[in-house]
Amino acid sequence: MAKNKLITPFVKWVGGKRQLIDQIKPVLPKDIAKLKYFEPFIGGGAVFFHLQNKHSIINDFNADLVNAYNVVKNNLDDLIESLKKHENTSTYFYKIRELDRDKSFADLSAVEKASRLIYLNKTCFNGLYRVNNSGEFNSPFGNYKNPNIVNEPVLKAVSKFLAEQDITILNGDYAEAVKSADEKSFVYFDPPYHPVSESSNFTGYVQGGWQEADQIRLKEVCDDLTKRNVKFLLSNSSTQFIKDLYKDYTIDIIQANRAINSVADKRGAVDEVLIRNYE
Incomplete structure (x- = not known):
């Protein structure tokens, strides 16, 4: 094939x-x-x-990564709709990045969490997914002109x-x-x-690291x-x-x-x- x-x-x-x-x-x-x-x-x-x-x-x-795979597999239309709502600005980026600092993060839907991960991955500096010891996403804004946030194909x-x-x-x-x-x-x-x-x-x-x-x-x-x-x-x-x-x-x-x-x-x-x- x-x-x-x-x-x-x-x-x-x-x-x-x-x-x-x-x-x-x-x-x-x-x-x-x-x-x-x-x-x-x-x-x-x-x-x-x-x-x-x-x-x-x-x-x-x-x-969060595994959730993204499952959402791409099972809820693609909802994911694409969510991704299209994101903004490529520093203010918006840090607002979305800060979501995992709040207890309400657990209440986000699977689609919302997957959309957030993909958005941050496409717009953060060097596309570097990184969390701190508390498990919070901490990569800075990448300041890219036209990041491909919604790669539909x-x-x-x-x-x-x-x-x-x-x-x-x-x-x-x-x-x-x-x-x-x-x-x-x-x-x-x-x-x-x-x-x-x-x-x-x-x-x-991943929180914790390897020894x-x-x-x-x-x-x-x-x-x-x-x-x-x-x-x-x-x-x-x-x-x-x-x-x-x-x-x-x-x-x-x-x-x-x-x-x-x-x-x-x-x-x-x-x-x-x-x-x-x-x-």
Whole structure:
């Protein structure tokens, strides 16, 4: 079946893989189209939307993001109507951003919450979804002239794909999301990256962040999948800690362009790793 080129991420997410697809494709299983696809850290879903596997389970710990996926799937018309009401002004942006500081935020409808997330994602600085330790969105206004707040062609294509194929959308722990995987499955992990330095640590798209213990737990989940003959591919930063942790697996080093660094001249191409348990 020909792939629909309009089925692409509808939000920009930290560490998104859209620019790395051509480097990821060569290491994917040759029979991936026949396998059930799992992506437990879905984020913007660049790999998921590129592959367009008919049978997939996607998951994320970020409840607002998962709500947006469900609304795009089930309430597209209402979402588009809501998105069209937003204004690209600083005053309006901060008014919408501040909504999660109030208890009434819980009373917003699923459509209103999804509309807010997409609006803030399209209009905030660098499209950077970031929350503070209280779980409040804190990226500043981007001041863009014509942000594409309502990308109807993409939203409609994604909605149709999510609704018509066998796609399960989960909001929970990644280990739970892969429990049903078997030898006819493929799992792609794109977790919060291990920091290459203390100043480069960025896990602000979910409250709490990730530590070394979290990376070790993920590796144990990968070990369990291997014992169950489940193929997995994992992306992470090319740190010695990660390379030592996965020394028993196949590790490929690729280069990625990353724009997240407080020091402008430290942005640019950085090494990342693709780790897998298959040939």
